[in-house]
Each structure stands twice: as C-alpha cells, then as structure tokens.
Amino acid sequence: MKTEVESLDSFRERAREFIRKNLRPVTQRSVASSLRAHKSDEEELAAVAHERKLQRMLFDAGLAGVCVPREYGGQGLTPAHQRVLNAELRGYEYPSRLQVPTFTPCLSVLLEFGTEAQKQQHVPAILKGEELWMQFLSEPSCGSDVAGALTTATRQGDDWVLNGSKVWTTGAWWSDWGLCLARTNWEVSKHSGLTVFMFPIKIAGMEVRRIEMLNGSKEFCQEYLTDVRIPDSYRVGGVDAGWTVGTRWMFHERMARNSPFVTAPDGEVRAGGSGSTMHAIARAAGKLEDPRAQELVGEAQTLHLVGEALRRRVGQGIVTRTLSDQASAIARLFVGLAEARRATIAFELAGGAGAAWTPDDGDLGEWGIDFLMRQAVCIGGGTTEIAANVIAERVLNMPREHAPDREVAFREVPRSRSQRE
Numbered sequence: 001m002k003t004e005v006e007s008l009d010s011f012r013e014r015a016r017e018f019i020r021k022n023l024r025p026v027t028q029r030s031v032a033s034s035l036r037a038h039k040s041d042e043e044e045l046a047a048v049a050h051e052r053k054l055q056r057m058l059f060d061a062g063l064a065g066v067c068v069p070r071e072y073g074g075q076g077l078t079p080a081h082q083r084v085l086n087a088e089l090r091g092y093e094y095p096s097r098l099q100v101p102t103f104t105p106c107l108s109v110l111l112e113f114g115t116e117a118q119k120q121q122h123v124p125a126i127l128k129g130e131e132l133w134m135q136f137l138s139e140p141s142c143g144s145d146v147a148g149a150l151t152t153a154t155r156q157g158d159d160w161v162l163n164g165s166k167v168w169t170t171g172a173w174w175s176d177w178g179l180c181l182a183r184t185n186w187e188v189s190k191h192s193g194l195t196v197f198m199f200p201i202k203i204a205g206m207e208v209r210r211i212e213m214l215n216g217s218k219e220f221c222q223e224y225l226t227d228v229r230i231p232d233s234y235r236v237g238g239v240d241a242g243w244t245v246g247t248r249w250m251f252h253e254r255m256a257r258n259s260p261f262v263t264a265p266d267g268e269v270r271a272g273g274s275g276s277t278m279h280a281i282a283r284a285a286g287k288l289e290d291p292r293a294q295e296l297v298g299e300a301q302t303l304h305l306v307g308e309a310l311r312r313r314v315g316q317g318i319v320t321r322t323l324s325d326q327a328s329a330i331a332r333l334f335v336g337l338a339e340a341r342r343a344t345i346a347f348e349l350a351g352g353a354g355a356a357w358t359p360d361d362g363d364l365g366e367w368g369i370d371f372l373m374r375q376a377v378c379i380g381g382g383t384t385e386i387a388a389n390v391i392a393e394r395v396l397n398m399p400r401e402h403a404p405d406r407e408v409a410f411r412e413v414p415r416s417r418s419q420r421e
Contacts, residue, residue: 011081015088018061023054023092048132048174051095055129058095058263065127067260068111073124079260079319089265095129096264097171102126104259105252106133106179109196113237113245118198122177134201135253136166136180136223141415144383146181146250147190147243150415151225153182153197160197160235162205162228168380172208172221175201179249185240186411193410194242196249199230215369253381254328254390256335258315266308278342281349284363296345303338310334329390336384339377347371 039047058064059073066082068074075081107126110119125131142148151164162182172178178201185193201208205228210218237245257264278300279288287293314331317323346367347354353364354371378384392398405413 005077006081008080008084011077012084012088014061015063015085018063019088019092022057022061023089023094025091026093045174048097048171051097052129052132054093055095055098055127059128064263065123065261066263068107068123068127072111072119073127079315082260082263083266086264086266089263092265094263094265098129098132099262099264100256101135101253102131102133103261103263104255105135105249106177108252108255108259108261109179109236109245109249110198112248113196115233117233118236122198131177132171132175134169134172134175134178135249136169136178137249138166138168140165140167140222144379144386146246147194148413149181149183149194151180151182153184153195155184156229158232159229160232162197162199162225162230165222165224167211167220167222169221169223170219170380172201172223173210177201178223179236181242181246181249183410184242187409188240189407190405190410190413191243193240194246195239196236196242196245197230198234198236199228203228203230205229213373215373250382251325251328254332254387255315255318256332256381258311258328258331260315260319278346278349280363281346281367284361285349285351285353287349287351293349296349300342300345303342307331307334307338324395326390326394329387329395332382333384333387333391336378336387340374343367343370343374343377 055064062075063085065072065074066077066085067079068076070076103126107123110122114122122131126133136151137146138144139149139151141150149164151162151166153160153162162180164182166180169178177198180197180199181194182197183193184195187193199206201223205226207224207226209222209224211220211222212218213220252259256262278297282288282290282293282297285293311331314323314327318325318327347370350357350364350367353361354367357365357368359365389401393400
C-alpha cells in the first residue's frame with residue numbers, strides 16, 4: 001500500500017516546533033570553521049558527543065534522513081522537504097560534523113552500492129548519530145588522482161588484507177567507520193583494478209596519526225594500514241569495480257551541502273577567523289564609510305548570494321535530470337574560488353590586525369591564518385583543477401585530456417622520475 005507523503009506545510013510546522021523547542025540559537029561566531037586550533041581535544045570530543053546527541057534528537061523527532069528510504073530508518077520524503085528543514089534550521093545549532101562526509105558521500109554510497117545487510121546495519125546507526133564515517137581516498141603519493149591508489153587489498157580466503165596509507169582525513173581520530181578505495185588488481189589499467197571496502201576505524205592494524213597544520217589545527221589525519229584483515233562482507237560493490245563506485249562516490253563528495261541527504265541551515269556562512277561577518281570586520285576596522293571597503297563587503301556578499309543560488313540551481317537540475325550529475329563540479333569549482341576570494345577580502349578589510357593580532361582585537365583577529373589557509377578550500381573535496389576538468393570533459397563534452405597510463409597495466413605505470421626515464 002502506498003504511503004501518503006506528508007505535505008510541505010505540515011512538515012514545516014512540525015520541524016519549526018521541534019527546532020524552536022529543542023535547539024539553541026547560534027551566532028555567526030558560533031559557526032566558525034572547525035579547522036581551527038581554538039578547542040582542546042577534550043572540548044572537541046565533547047562537541048562531537050553533543051552533535052551525536054543532536055542527531056539522535058532529530059532522529060527521534062522524525063527529522064533525520066529526510067530523503068532516506070523508510071526501510072532504513074529514514075523519512076522517505078523528498079528533497080523539497082529537506083530544503084524546508086534546512087530553511088527552518090537557519091540560526092540554530094545542528095550536528096554539523098556528522099553531515100560531510102558521514103551523510104555524503106559515505107551514506108550516499110552505501111545506499112547506492114551497499115548490500116541489503118550493510119544498509120540495514122549501518123544506515124539506521126548513521127541516522128541516529130551512533131556511527132560517524134570518514135572517507136579514505138587521498139594517499140601521500142597520488143592526491144587528487146585517486147585512481148592511482150597504491151593501498152592494496154589482497155584476497156585471502158573469505159577475507160581481505162589491506163596495506164598502505166591514506167591521508168588528509170578530517171576528524172578520523174574521533175570517527176567510527178570508513179570507506180576505503182584500494183587496489184585489488186595490478187594487471188589491468190589503474191581505473192580497472194580498484195575495489196571499495198568499509199571497516200571500523202578502530203581495527204587491528206590501523207594507526208591514525210594527527211597532522212598539525214600551520215594554524216595549529218590537528219583535525220587532519222594520516223592513516224597507516226598494516227595487515228588490516230576484514231571479511232569479504234565489508235566489500236562495497238564488485239571486485240575490481242571500485243571505479244564504478246568511485247565515480248559516484250566523488251559525485252556525492254562534490255555535492256557536499258547540496259546533497260538531499262545533508263541537513264545544514266540554509267544560507268549559513270562557514271566563517272573563519274573570529275567567526276565574524278565581513279560587515280563586522282569593516283566596522284571594527286573603522287572602514288564602514290570607506291568606498292573601497294564597501295566594495296569589498298559587497299563583493300563578499302555577492303559571492304555568497306551567487307553561491308547559494310548556484311547551489312540550489314545545480315541541485316535542482318541534477319534531481320530533475322535537466323543537468324548531468326557531473327554538473328556538481330560546477331558548484332564545487334565556484335565554492336573553491338569564491339571562498340578563497342572571501343578569505344582574501346576579510347584579510348584586506350582587517351588591515352594590520354590581519355597580520356598581527358591580540359586577544360583584544362575581537363572581530364579583527366585571526367584573519368591572517370585564514371588568508372594563509374585560503375587555498376585549502378580549493379583542495380579538500382577534490383581540487384578545483386579536477387572540477388574544471390570534469391566540467392570541460394563531462395559537462396561540456398570537450399575532448400578528453402591525453403592520459404598515457406589509461407590503457408596500460410598499472411604494474412607497468414612509472415611512479416617516479418627515474419622509472420619514467
């Protein structure tokens with residue numbers, strides 16, 4: 001029997017009532033970037049625990065997994081319902097650390113490629129905040145060329161044994177499960193010999209080391225896998241079919257906050273520095289009447305508004321199939337370039353305090369760190385260069401870039417200058 005879909009008005013009223021009664025209002029300062037050294041480990045773990053609690057509250061209220069099928073604990077509603085929830089959440093706390101990459105790409109990949117047993121076990125746990133997932137894609141030797149993965153998975157009876165290293169995994173030290181792309185066949189081309197696996201992060205043979213960034217943050221991690229043994233039931237998708245899974249995986253990664261599986265306040269600006277708005281920076285610097293400062297504030301706001309409109313347009317186009325799913329790269333490219341520019345604008349508005357600040361500088365403090373880190377947003381989640389290639393080749397159908405290793409057995413592909421020479 002077909003279940004009647006809850007109307008948008010009813011859903012909005014229900015979401016609004018829950019949010020107003022149960023979630024705390026937050027300021028712009030409260031949503032400053034998590035990649036900052038402003039919390040101790042204890043404070044970070046407490047924040048993660050609090051967000052797990054928030055996720056469970058959403059689940060119990062029937063507001064978690066809005067677009068996830070009911071048989072896996074979701075609401076089985078539409079992207080329009082998710083947009084309503086996101087609009088009502090504006091100005092309130094929400095479980096931000098759980099959205100990316102747990103809900104997308106990880107949950108998205110499980111829903112698309114996981115076995116029924118995998119979905120029944122893990123999707124409800126994710127929706128309840130019991131499992132936080134990470135993605136193990138990048139490696140020290142191959143960065144954005146994820147198809148060049150050197151982490152190996154070797155079949156031993158009913159098990160697989162993994163060896164290698166992954167890197168730049170934000171928050172792996174406080175997470176529970178991970179999706180991992182590994183090489184299972186060296187005798188075929190690099191895209192043809194990959195397989196996707198999942199496993200608990202706290203598993204024998206897995207070592208997680210934190211990386212200290214120039215701003216003092218230690219959220220990025222590198223993982224070392226030494227004879228990590230997992231059952232074949234942890235495999236996601238077919239053997240040597242990892243690129244089929246991976247292509248969709250990277251699509252979901254580029255979707256990020258555009259994904260219908262992600263709960264995030266509509267219009268939220270992920271501020272850096274002290275968490276202040278551009279207007280507040282200009283005011284603190286005494287530049288509100290300065291024509292150049294006004295231009296910069298206007299430019300920053302325009303970038304934000306255009307980004308929000310583009311996000312909605314691309315998301316809707318993909319859902320209605322008027323745009324290729326590869327169009328997610330358009331939003332990815334814009335976000336990278338726009339956020340790097342916004343960091344530059346904030347630094348310029350802050351003036352001398354952007355380069356050297358004291359705790360008393362308030363809205364002017366810490367923007368120098370964001371200026372130095374501005375290119376990070378062009379790298380994480382797939383580089384903007386990769387996004388530009390995807391747009392050119394898969395959206396605009398321009399000729400593909402020449403790749404000499406495309407039809408060569410991966411074992412024969414040179415991996416150093418000496419091998420190439």
